[in-house]
Amino acid sequence: MTAVDREFDVIVWGATGFTGRLVAEYLLEQYGTGRELRWAMAGRNREKLEGVRGGLGPGAVGIPLITADSHNPESLRSMVERTSVICSTVGPFARHGSELVAACAASGTDYCDITGEVQWVRKMIDAHEDTARKTGARIVHCCGFDSIPSDLGTLFTHRQMQSLHGGPCESIKFRVRRMKGTFSGGTVASLLNALDEAREDRDARRTMGNPYGLNPEGEQQGPDGPDQRKPAWDPDVNSWTAPFVMAAINTRVVRRSNALCGYPYGKTFRYEEAVMTGRGPGGWARAVSMTAALGGFLVAASIGPARTLLNKLFLPQPGEGPDADARERGFFDIVLVGKRGADSIVTRVRADRDPGYGATSRMLGESAVCLAKDNLDTAGGSWTPASCMGDKLIRRLETSAGMSFELQENR
Template sequence: MTRTRDLDVVVYGATGFVGRLTADYLARHAPQGTRIGLAGRSRDRLERIRESLPGADGWPILVASADDPASLTALAKATHVVITTVGPYAKYGIDLVRACAEEGTDYTDLSGEVLFGRESIDSFHDTAVGSGARIVHSCGFDSIPSDLGVHVLYEQVAADGAGELTDTTLVVSSLRGGVSGGTIDSMRGLVDTVTSDKRARKIAAGPYSLSPDLAAEPHLGRQSDVEMLKGSDIAPGLKGRTAPFVMGSTNTRVVRRSNALRNWAYGRTFRYREVMSVGQSALSPVLALGVAGGLGALMAGLAFPPTRYLLDRVLPKPGEGPSEKTRNAGHFTTDVYTTTTTGARYTSRIRAKGDPGYAATAVMLGESALALALDRGALPDAAGVLTPATAIGDRLAERLRDAGFEITVRKM
């Protein structure tokens, strides 16, 4: 399909907290000549945001709303790529996916919502394949470090002729940052849905819930999202203890979808899990149990009306976020460890400065969109509902390195 549009990238939801950060990142770092627009429900608020951005005086403003499908279609027709930060996506997102899939417009979001991802795949994957659109969910801390971390690992193993990936574990080695109100709101929506819908509960719990072909997935036994491991259980010489990682239930499904979309190139015995380090002290086992229990308690609390009322009063609300000083002080490091079918061991690392859910996410989301808009000839030949690795892959890794991320791979 010939792609002739007035704009290269539009930030939809630019008046929200992460939307503003993403628009600001693009204003400061997009190549000169990139045609960028801002979209949302309120022209007045969008104009105020535009005034606050360096060099954004001429950026067009598009008024669009999740409850006005025609406005979303007009938005999709105006640009090569839409960035959307308007969530929860299960509540507000599917009509924009439809519009982009129908109009051949590339799409990126920050969704960590498995049920929304499944709906997007079932409803619009084939439409997007037909139009040439790349619908790319999870382009922030959920789930680029996970998906790219495995992607670069796989590519190095393949280049070395070292076989296929087998047991693979991501360890969040260090993390400093806050939890976004949008993430909490998505959790509320998930709890509400799985509490009342048995089918949704089954989809959310399935390890291959984002698979393009569930019947073709390998039967590898139980793959739990709640793992408490010794470092030595993951790789020789790795010290300390680990606890479950709160985003693992989404990230693992995204990575497994990448494997399946590539015809299981990572391996038919590829098993993937995610954990976070809780250190090496004598209290580490207690900390691991505390993290696991805390995650369970949060989900249970959101499901029980009296405790949910109390939690809603103290948890971050959508649109809220930390101060600039706090965002700048954040950081993250993720390390992925794998053993191949030849017995070789490899590890990859993704590390970046900035609060993972805000500052670093704005970089990841912005660079994902710029790659889709400006680097199309260098991207994998793919369309449909994709993942960061299968839609953007090496080019995204290159862009993030140029933006200051460390992305490395080595044989152990």
């Protein structure tokens, strides 16, 4: 069966979860039902799926519903063979996502998700790359806030540098300028699970500690070292900076994109991420405070009783999230500083929804539609957003998803 013979273009897997509901809501608003995009919602519980569909309003009555189980391979195979693309929101992915990726790879079904779990992505690449190449399945992880702004922002910055100065950037600094919103409960659960795996599994620990841990075998080395771990002054943005928690996945995705595309950025390309905290004593104090808070969280999350207290009092749980007003008031504003010799440029990536929920659901939804509907010159295999969808996804995000990619300065 070919993709054009399949019943659906996209199935949203995990539609009863918080982010899954948002993806379904976005697809309904943007593409409706019974029109060009043929899509369905799927989950484990039919009654809950019907509740989600009912909550989307009268326009959702025609959305087909599908039931399957994350740990029942036969039910997953039956589901994925009905669609061109599976759009997955069910995490932590290391616990609940492996059988689904296996089913997609075996069935030649394209797949995208919002994982930020480096160790799991590595396992999926190693386990299913050969099968996906044979069947034509395009497996694309990290299609949310981790790591689309980083991956597509880097691609966009390189395009600008080549156009203006005749070659790629030699280095790029990704800086979170401003951001309002919260990380999703699923992201937190995935981070906690990754900490557990790193403590118990030497291979997972090695992958997470290697700046090039997602690169193809034999290409896991380069000039970049560990991610930023302490406050630092950055003269390129005239600001103090603090470590960015999502650099652990984003930087590795960007480096994998470079490798998969044949090193268009160059084999000596350098890339790093951090959060801007401002100038002067206040900026320094904020950088120190953020660094201490992140370090304290990682330590506490690694200790059983402390983690229990964190979970009970402070951390969002999977399936929980902010209301519509809070999501709409959220945003992110990111700058990327690209350098090539004496030349430098500054680009900007922005979105008009909170990063963890509103913007992520739109990025994932458009990634799924891009895989289903755009003429992508990409064969089967394990890809990244930039290496698989690139400029076509950028155009979709700018046209439909409230994101912008723009050149800010040519220095």
